[in-house]
Amino acid sequence: MDDLTDDSRWIGLRHWPRESATRAIVITLLVCTVCSALIATTVSVLRPYRDQNRALQQTARIQEMIATVPGLEDVVDPLASDQLESRLVELATGAYIDDAADERFDPRKAARDPETSLALPRERDLAGIGRRANHATVFLVSEGDELRLLVLPVYGAGYISTLYGYLALDTDLNTIRGLSFYEHGETPGLGSEIENPRWREQWSGKWLRDPSGELRIEVAPGPAPSRDEDARYQVDAISGATRTSRGVTNLLRFWLGPDGFGPYLQRLRSERDPS
């Protein structure tokens, strides 16, 4: 009791019997209030560090991916982040949102919030994500004023998990330079083969659309043809992981389509070829 003397006098606890329910409730409330205040203070003090770390982690993943893109090593130093610019895109219009391109944008949180996302009807939800954030951060690698690589974040349902990756496109906005998945929970040795460098390297050089503009990129139902015209748009399926393979096709088709980066890519193309 002695160590409670000052506080007890202040709130009159000293006069309450030891077993009093009111005393127990007041002490519990006091402890809860102090702990909540401590937690709230810690969260707000640490928030800037968390945001900074998230941004650094994202940059590191993209640099890692860029380092694997053939032909870029002579123009881009993957460790020089001044050659890597991030922009926030409004997906519905494809326009850049200039003042909001800050490090605090959290795409996963935005996709959960009905205020900042779009509910996707089942027939349009190819990627199986339910809601799509209204904005997305894209990454541009430039040499001087010239765009050398455009990196788009893509994600969607696999077999038992959501697959998160980055798709890197060449300056023609139709040729893939790389596709890498950095987070998923697929089965090791089956779906997780999407991380295997041998599977990954097949993506480089594939085309998204055919000359008529039809979106044709896909993981083939089996081994990709090596000669015929489809070979330009297909990579091998992962054996024993048909559902993961199909998930990759579906998420690419979604993110390159009208509810994904379609309007953005269309805008970039028409700015590049105004006729």
Ligand SMILES: Cc1cc2nc3c(=O)[nH]c(=O)nc-3n(C[C@H](O)[C@H](O)[C@H](O)COP(=O)(O)O)c2cc1C
């Ligand atoms: C333990 C276990 C883990 C599996 N993991 C995966 C996986 O990561 N990705 C996947 O596509 N299929 C996985 N499968 C296989 C699927 O159940 C399915 O049989 C496979 O995708 C082939 O699909 P299909 O029968 O429609 O061709 C797994 C199956 C088992 C039993």
